[in-house]
Amino acid sequence: MTDKFISIEAIARRYPGADGKETTVFENLWLSMNRGEFGCVIGHSGCGKTTVLNILAGLDQPSEGAVIVDGQAIEGTSLDRAVIFQSHALLPWRTVLGNVAYAVTSKWRNWDRAKVKAHAQTFIDLVGLTGSEHKRPSELSGGMKQRVGIARALSITPKIMLMDEPFSALDALTRGTLQDEVRRICLETGQTAFMITHDVDEAIYLADKIFLMTNGPGAVLAEIVENPLPKDRGRIDLHRHPLYYALRNHIVDFLVSRSKTFTATVTDHDPRNVPIVRPGKPELVVAAEAGNSIQASWPGLARPSTSS
Numbered sequence: 001m002t003d004k005f006i007s008i009e010a011i012a013r014r015y016p017g018a019d020g021k022e023t024t025v026f027e028n029l030w031l032s033m034n035r036g037e038f039g040c041v042i043g044h045s046g047c048g049k050t051t052v053l054n055i056l057a058g059l060d061q062p063s064e065g066a067v068i069v070d071g072q073a074i075e076g077t078s079l080d081r082a083v084i085f086q087s088h089a090l091l092p093w094r095t096v097l098g099n100v101a102y103a104v105t106s107k108w109r110n111w112d113r114a115k116v117k118a119h120a121q122t123f124i125d126l127v128g129l130t131g132s133e134h135k136r137p138s139e140l141s142g143g144m145k146q147r148v149g150i151a152r153a154l155s156i157t158p159k160i161m162l163m164d165e166p167f168s169a170l171d172a173l174t175r176g177t178l179q180d181e182v183r184r185i186c187l188e189t190g191q192t193a194f195m196i197t198h199d200v201d202e203a204i205y206l207a208d209k210i211f212l213m214t215n216g217p218g219a220v221l222a223e224i225v226e227n228p229l230p231k232d233r234g235r236i237d238l239h240r241h242p243l244y245y246a247l248r249n250h251i252v253d254f255l256v257s258r259s260k261t262f263t264a265t266v267t268d269h270d271p272r273n274v275p276i277v278r279p280g281k282p283e284l285v286v287a288a289e290a291g292n293s294i295q296a297s298w299p300g301l302a303r304p305s306t307s308s
């Protein structure tokens, strides 16, 4: 067991195949995050991103390994871990307030109506839906529905917010606005977040750490990219930062070529000590994560020894 806030330890997920053989989506996957960090996972379709998120949510179980959150092995779903999906999954017969209040009541069952309402209203305000409390989902735009989903998730003050491509169905303008909102909320509240995205710029804007997964089946977590851009970065002028292109090119290069060739070419990859990369700082700085502890090394030096 580790002192990391989230610790995914040697998980595998296998499915029985039609021919009777098992398909291994991934195995021996290790991943950890600190409290308050924003992690994005990027990888091609089918590499197992949603499977990892579902296991973290407790919606799915690993075939092997364990997931520890805040010192406790997770077993099933919990209000400690809120999930925001691409589709909003709102209760259509309830209003905005009703949808958020429903979540609040499920966490604090003995709260009276006034307390539930006041608490729900705080989160409706936080996502910018003040004035729309009494609208039903059918009266809301896609972006507004997704805001309700975010308010509902945040209202139960989860330890982790899990997001599976939450903005991919939205138009570019709404997506940008909601990215801003989520970033602001996470920074203000110190929320730990784990998000799947196919959008490299979204990951660069939002994430502290970007987890790069190779293609499946048999996908591996190839690298952890530490975002070298300043915390107070803005979405609009992200591309003007001197490190932006080094970071973006590194991720795109991985997706375009290395994600396909990684397993065949990197023969000494240690899934428990995945390289940590900070593109463009001022030369590529590579560190390795030894289960819990982070040790640094620089190009030309041997990979750090690990304690397990």
Ligand SMILES: Nc1ncnc2c1ncn2[C@@H]1O[C@H](COP(=O)(O)OP(=O)(O)OP(=O)(O)O)[C@@H](O)[C@H]1O
Residues within 6 Å of the ligand: 015, 016, 025, 043, 044, 045, 046, 047, 048, 049, 050, 051, 052, 216
């Ligand atoms: N219930 C299941 N039975 C068999 N195979 C499954 C099942 N669920 C997922 N898989 C397989 O596991 C693999 C990983 O699926 P997953 O949805 O996690 O990928 P992903 O990286 O999230 O993909 P995408 O980016 O397209 O959402 C896929 O090959 C998928 O077909």
